[in-house]
Amino acid sequence: MYKILLVDDEWFAIEGLKSGVDWHSLHISEIYEAHNAEQAQEILIRTQIDVMICDIEMPGSNGIELMEWVKEQNLAVETIFLTCHADFKYAQRAIHLGSLDYLLKPVDYDELKETVHHALEKIIIAQETKDRNEAYLKVYSQWETKKILLYERFWQDLFWQRIIPTKDNIEKALSSNLMPLSPSTRILPILMGIEQWGKPLSTREEEIMAFALRNAAEEMLLGQLSGQVLQDGNGVHFVLLFDDQTSDKRALTFDQIKKSCTQYIEACSKYLYCSLTCYIGEWVNLSxxxxxxxxxxxxxxxxVTMSQAVLFFKEQPKESRETQLPALFEWSELLEQANREELMELSSQMFEQLRGDVGITGETLNTFYHALLQTVYYVLHKRGISAQTVFSGRNELDQLSATKSLQQLQQWTQQIIHTVTVHLSLLDTEYSVVxxxxxxIGDHLLDEISREDLASIAHINSAYLSRLFKKEVGLSLTDYIQxxxxxxxxxxxxxxxxxxxxxxxxxxxxxxSHFSKLFRKYYGMNPQAYRRQIMITRASQTTKTDNHDIRPSAEL
Structure with missing residues (x-):
C-alpha cells in the first residue's frame, strides 16, 4: 500500500483530486493534503510519502522550490506537477528536477490516474532494483570477507592432499572455492621461515607481527605479480607466485626473485625485528x-646453519654422512663442579665444529638437545635438586625454539650451562646472597628497584631469588622493599x-592515597596523624622536663 500527498493552495482543488480518482484501485491507503510548501515539508519530514501531486503556482514557495527542497533532503518521492499555464519554463525546470509528469488544469482525472499508476510502477521497479543490488552487495561482501579463508583452505587441502591431485578434482576444487586459476596454472612456492624475533613476544603480539610480515611480503615479493601470501595450518608462511602464461611473468628470473627476497629479509630485520630465511622452490603444476x-x-x-639467507631447492646438497655428536661424560663432571668457564669453552668448540659439517640436520639438533637435558637432570638428581627449582621460566626448556637453528641451540646451551652452574655454586652461599x-635494597630505597635488578646484582635467576628470599626472610621481595x-x-x-x-x-x-594506605598498613595511622602524634609526644616530654627543672624557692 502507498501514501500520496496532494499540495494545492485552493482547498476545492484538493477536494476535487480526492474525489475524482479511485485511489483505492491504485493501492493507495493514505492521502495527505497540504495548502502550501511549508505544510508539505512538515508532512514529508515525518511521513514516508511515495507520490506527491503538487500545484506549481502557490503563494510563498512555489512547487518548483518545494521540489528543490525535496531533492536537497534526498527524499525518494515521485512528483507530478499541476499548473494552469502551459509555460515551457516551468515544464523545463520540472523535467530537470526529475518530475514524473507535467499536467495542465483542469485535470483530466483518467489521465492523472494513469500518470499516478505509472509513478507507482516506477517505484516498484526502483525498489526491486534496490533489493537486487542490496542482495548482490550482501552476497559479494560476504564472499569478499571469506575469500581469503576460501583460498587458504584450498591451498591447505592441496598441500596436505585432502584434494586428490587429479585434473578433475583440482578443477572442481578451484570452481567451488571461486579461485581465479585453471588446472594448468603453474605455481612457484616460496617458504618464509621465521628464525627468531628480536625480542620476546606474547602469542597475540606474535600473531600481529606475523600479519605484518605477510603484508610486507605482498608488497615486496608479489607487488604487481599474480599470487597469494598465506599461512598454512601449522603457522608456516608461504608466497605463491602464479604463472598463467597471460603476462610477462614467465620472464621473471630466479635472480630477480632472489633479489626481491634479499631486500625483503633486510626489511624484516630492520623494521620488524625478525630474522628469517626464504626457501625458493621450483615452478610446478597444481598436481x-x-x-x-x-x-x-x-x-x-x-x-640449521644458514641464517637470513635465500636458498633454492635445486641447490640442495647431496646427503652426506651422519653427524657424530660428542659424548657428554666430561660435561657431566664439569657441571657437578659448577665449572662454567670450561663448559662454555667446550660448547664453543663443539658448535664451531658443527658449523663446518654439511651433514648436520634438524635431527642432529634434537638429539643434542635431549642428550644435554638428560645430563643436566642426572647431575641435579645426584645433588638432590628438583629441576623445577632451577628452571622456573616457561620458555627455558622450549625445544621448538632451542632447536630452530644451530645458533639458537648454542645460545640455549650457554644459557642452560649458566643457569645450572650458578644454581649449584650458590647452594653453600645462600645466606650471603640474601x-x-x-x-x-637498604642503599637504594629512594630508587626504583625491580626483581631483575636484584637478580642481576646477585647473579642468579630472578624467580629463584624470589623463592630463596621468601624462604629466608619470610617476606616476598616486594613486601620487604615496602x-x-x-x-x-x-x-x-x-x-x-x-x-x-x-x-x-x-x-x-x-x-x-596509595602511599598513605601503605603507611597505615605498617603504622596503624596515616602519615599526617603519625607526624602529629610524634609532635605531641615530643611536646609532652619537653613539658615534663621543664617542670622537673623548677625548684621550690625554699630550696634555692
Missing amino acids: ELSRMYNALIQMEHNN DKVKRY QERMKKASDMLIQSDETISNIAKAFHYTNF
Whole structure:
C-alpha cells in the first residue's frame, strides 16, 4: 500500500483530486493534503510519502522550490506537477528536477490516474532494483570477507592432499572455492621461515607481527605479480607466485626473485625485528604442489646453519654422512663442579665444529638437545635438586625454539650451562646472597628497584631469588622493599620538616592515597596523624622536663 500527498493552495482543488480518482484501485491507503510548501515539508519530514501531486503556482514557495527542497533532503518521492499555464519554463525546470509528469488544469482525472499508476510502477521497479543490488552487495561482501579463508583452505587441502591431485578434482576444487586459476596454472612456492624475533613476544603480539610480515611480503615479493601470501595450518608462511602464461611473468628470473627476497629479509630485520630465511622452490603444476610444499618444509627443517639467507631447492646438497655428536661424560663432571668457564669453552668448540659439517640436520639438533637435558637432570638428581627449582621460566626448556637453528641451540646451551652452574655454586652461599640483596635494597630505597635488578646484582635467576628470599626472610621481595621504605619514610617524618607529599614522591609513590594506605598498613595511622602524634609526644616530654627543672624557692 502507498501514501500520496496532494499540495494545492485552493482547498476545492484538493477536494476535487480526492474525489475524482479511485485511489483505492491504485493501492493507495493514505492521502495527505497540504495548502502550501511549508505544510508539505512538515508532512514529508515525518511521513514516508511515495507520490506527491503538487500545484506549481502557490503563494510563498512555489512547487518548483518545494521540489528543490525535496531533492536537497534526498527524499525518494515521485512528483507530478499541476499548473494552469502551459509555460515551457516551468515544464523545463520540472523535467530537470526529475518530475514524473507535467499536467495542465483542469485535470483530466483518467489521465492523472494513469500518470499516478505509472509513478507507482516506477517505484516498484526502483525498489526491486534496490533489493537486487542490496542482495548482490550482501552476497559479494560476504564472499569478499571469506575469500581469503576460501583460498587458504584450498591451498591447505592441496598441500596436505585432502584434494586428490587429479585434473578433475583440482578443477572442481578451484570452481567451488571461486579461485581465479585453471588446472594448468603453474605455481612457484616460496617458504618464509621465521628464525627468531628480536625480542620476546606474547602469542597475540606474535600473531600481529606475523600479519605484518605477510603484508610486507605482498608488497615486496608479489607487488604487481599474480599470487597469494598465506599461512598454512601449522603457522608456516608461504608466497605463491602464479604463472598463467597471460603476462610477462614467465620472464621473471630466479635472480630477480632472489633479489626481491634479499631486500625483503633486510626489511624484516630492520623494521620488524625478525630474522628469517626464504626457501625458493621450483615452478610446478597444481598436481605437483603438495610434493614441492613438503620438500620445502623438510628443507627448512634441515637448515640449521644458514641464517637470513635465500636458498633454492635445486641447490640442495647431496646427503652426506651422519653427524657424530660428542659424548657428554666430561660435561657431566664439569657441571657437578659448577665449572662454567670450561663448559662454555667446550660448547664453543663443539658448535664451531658443527658449523663446518654439511651433514648436520634438524635431527642432529634434537638429539643434542635431549642428550644435554638428560645430563643436566642426572647431575641435579645426584645433588638432590628438583629441576623445577632451577628452571622456573616457561620458555627455558622450549625445544621448538632451542632447536630452530644451530645458533639458537648454542645460545640455549650457554644459557642452560649458566643457569645450572650458578644454581649449584650458590647452594653453600645462600645466606650471603640474601644479605647482599638486603644491603642493596637498604642503599637504594629512594630508587626504583625491580626483581631483575636484584637478580642481576646477585647473579642468579630472578624467580629463584624470589623463592630463596621468601624462604629466608619470610617476606616476598616486594613486601620487604615496602616495609623498608615505610621505615625510612617514618624516619623522614620524624626527623625532617619535608612535606608528606614530597616524602611520598621521594619513594616514587605518585599516588598520595596509595602511599598513605601503605603507611597505615605498617603504622596503624596515616602519615599526617603519625607526624602529629610524634609532635605531641615530643611536646609532652619537653613539658615534663621543664617542670622537673623548677625548684621550690625554699630550696634555692
